[in-house]
Amino acid sequence: MNRDQSRKVGSAMVVGGGIAGMQAALDLAESGIKVYLIDNKPAIGGVMSQLDKTFPTNDCAMCIMAPRLVAIGRHKDIEVITLADIEKIDGGPGNFRITLNKKARYVDEATCTGCGTCVSNCPTSNRVQPVQKEKIELQPEFKEKVIEIVESNKNRDGPLMPILQQINSAFNYLPENTLNYISQETGYPLAHILRIATFYSAFSIVPRGKHIVNVCMGTTCYVRGSERLMERFSDLLKVKPEETTPDMMYTLKGVRCIGCCGLAPAVMVGDTVFGKVTIKDVPDILSKYKKTA
Amino acid sequence: MAVRRIDLMLCTGTGCVAGGAFRIKDTIENEITKYGLQNEVSVVITGCNGSCGQGPLMVVQPDGIFYGWLKPEDIPFLVQEHFLKGRPVKRLMFVPLERKEPVPLMSNIPFFQKQMLIVLRNKGIIDPEKIDEYIARDGYTAIEKVLPLMKPDEVIEEIMRSGLRGRGGAGFPTGRKWKVCSDERKFPKYIIGNCDEGDPGAYMDRSLFESDPHSVIEGMTIAAYAIGASRGYIYVRTEYPLAIRRMQIALSQARDYGLLGKKILGSDFDFDVEIREGSGAFVCGEETSLIHSIEGKSPEPRQRPPFPAQIGIWGCPTVINNVETLATVPVIINRGADWFSKIGTATSKGTKIFSLVGKINNTGLIEVPMGIALREIIYEIGGGIPKNKKFKAVQTGGPSGGCIPNNLIGLPIDYESLTKSGSMMGSGGMIVMDEDTCMVDVAKFFIQFTNDESCGKCTACRDGSEALLEVLTRISEGEGKEGDVEFLEELGLAIKDASMCGLGTTLPNPILSTVRYFKDEYEAHIREKQCPARVCKKLIKYYVDPDRCVGCLLCVKTCPVSAIKGELKYIHIIDQSLCTKCGQCLEICPPRIAAVTKLTGKEARELQSLPGPIPVAEWKKTKSASKGDFRFTPYREETDREHRGDNEVP
Amino acid sequence: MAKLTIDELRKKREEARKGIYLRQGEFKGKIIVHMGTCGVAAGARQIVSAFMEEIEESGRKDVMLTTSGCAGLCSREPMATVETLNTPPVKYIDLTPDKVKKIFKTHIMEGNIAAEYAIGIGSERGG
Ligand SMILES: Cc1cc2nc3c(=O)[nH]c(=O)nc-3n(C[C@H](O)[C@H](O)[C@H](O)COP(=O)(O)O)c2cc1C
């Protein structure tokens, strides 16, 4: 321990190269401090690189991270040390001495482009195996209809949308298992199907009621007071917009203009449009559908 | 063009057409050309003028001479005598009887008179589910002309000359789009009819499908022929079940007749169309996103160029046109580019369908020539604002457009003027707003819409709309700060610059235009914490005016949260801590009582409710000096009472 | 159906005109009920059935009842257009089954316009 404890050094080590570590390293480096950024994984990035969206703003994770990765790579004062564990820490604040254990990598980091070919071709380990899928069994209540829909559309150009639309209108929602089935039959990855299924507002992946009450929230209806209609429906059905009553009879939904603006405010139940609806009409509209329940 | 000396108003109402009006028209035009009069005399086609018994008929303007019972064989004589030599022909003249008309002529009702039906020529006349009726109204004559007689290039040339621009929003010249696509050497090519119509408040495409689907099919076929496509798609929103059904019927009828399919009308041209449905995503109206949606990919737009006309669906050259654009095509082919380009303004040709909705007396679909003044639309066609309220603004262009304030009411409606005023043509929704509409609320509504509908691909649009919404919500709740308006503007401009597709680049328009024209309203919300139109819930209070309340219990019974206390013949009092501001009490209170009012700003903040129940009779006796604190100018929101029937006081 | 050639299409057109223009066919009256989404929402179906009942009751075979798309004035739906031979078409607005009864009686049977429910006579300006 010959080092002069009082001589403070202008450098810092950030342990862990996740998004927090990366930001910390950047902030430090920006204020003129030399930074060693270490991580025990082969690359920095951490968990965030595996996320699609982040809470609460629904930001795309990669969009936040990528600029930081680049900035770190380019920063003259940041040294990235990966595949490294901390062995020993000596010294005190302002003058630590840290011993790292850096694992062997067998790859020239400077020339590697990260193409991944070596990983998939490695003869011993890390082999990317195709997942063996089990054949998907549909529940009896969906089976016949779903098979019919899938079979009749399978060979069209761009079969996914028509299949999802027809299943959605047959059951008022997209049952989870059928999505697996579609994936198996059409070859679209399940992740892609889910992405489509959750993108469009007409699709639902949770069961919905027998009658879908669409209260128009388009501009015309809005200036003519559709918000209050919505509240009234909400009061009467005791559910919030986008929810389904416990008896699975009604789902309350706001839609964007049903093209009936001449009769604003408008409400569409199933395929039937009601025009010039007033708050007083709301119970009547609902009672029309009670009978058929 | 020389100044025209004579206009011949030839009636083409149902009656006169049946009597051969179009044959008369052809003969007249031939004769006119024979004498070289085509620059002096023009033939104008009009709707039924109500004297069907004398048809086919024609009125010669400016003299107002009326010829009835015309026959083709009379025409040469008539042209020679009247138009060449200037001697009206007595024999053919008809003097209309002076009839007392209890019912006005359609052509005298401003709502109909100011319109000019080109795309909607068949609306309300034919049965959309019968192809024969479309054919009878000269349907499919354009195909009849194009297939054997015109080369694809000539069709494109004709459309270019007509000056037709896209009706889907941006107004791109249709002929140019077709040309780019037809120059591509990759096959197959595709044509897509865009009927996604996501703009809330616009429904002309739906109406077109419901009243005249064949005109779209004919237009698409011609477009396909011009660019060399053999397949077409029509992309319709799933919210339009009736439109989808009628289009399906129309397609199968056209196939039966051989107007779609292989070797159309005996030519070598093959073409067929398939319907694809959307599923409730606004962004799918954007062309690249629409293509992704049909392909079953994630429906996010992509960067352009390459434009779809170069690389479109399945990687092939694709023309995407709005269906209204396509429905205009057959008319242009039939009547010629010259005729079409005479309608409208220098840069915007033809007619446009608008849906005139909102706070206006005559709501409906109107088709008007481009360049018509906003004033004519609002006051003459629309018949003004209900209940004599003040016109405040009209919103055009849906969520991408802006509000045009009442001091710009002379604005001619065409692509350029609308853009200059900070709005845009969009697909043609015109939502009229009166003094009861709060502009901050409207801006908030649209940003909420775009924020919901943003696909999330680019940050500027996704997060920018979120940030805008946050500030707007703050303002509408009375928490606005100085500098908020400037922030909205700055961020809005940044989003415009940084977004990728049309959704993002136009999303700030509702804010930018309302800030530009209605800054005082924003400032009232921010500085005085008051909503001048009494809409923003956090800034208003409902209040029963004791001077007017008769204690009828109507509002007490209606209130869904039992916030109104009162007994029969006692003045009713709203408990502000319970009130959810649903407005039902105001709606139910009979207009001649009009006791329920809305307060805002200082009035609302300093509102003192009556301490406890007082019988109506007793209150009336109280000296007015001591009631001072509880009185405010009653404010009535006029709702559509005529459709509800007046509420009776029990 | 066999595919049409151009000549057949033209022939078809001549024939079809008889169906839609009163003058060329055997019909003396024509009723068009406007059934776009707005019309249907405002109750156009009832109007159609009311007219049908009336026609049936009157026993007339020369009155044609058809449907069509939106007539444009959506706020005054349900609407219908009534036309008799050699008279201009008349548009009726805000219909109810009761009004239908009266209109049928005065206009179709007696040939007078039911002025109290009519908005206008004639048709609109074409392009
Ligand atoms: C966010 C967004 C929404 C759109 N929605 C529609 C629509 O609903 N209907 C439409 O015809 N065009 C819509 N468009 C315009 C289309 O991208 C495209 O320009 C249009 O269909 C082209 O047809 P046109 O040349 O006939 O106008 C939209 C564009 C954007 C950016």
Ligand code: FES
């Ligand atoms: S805005 Fe509600 S139907 Fe168009």
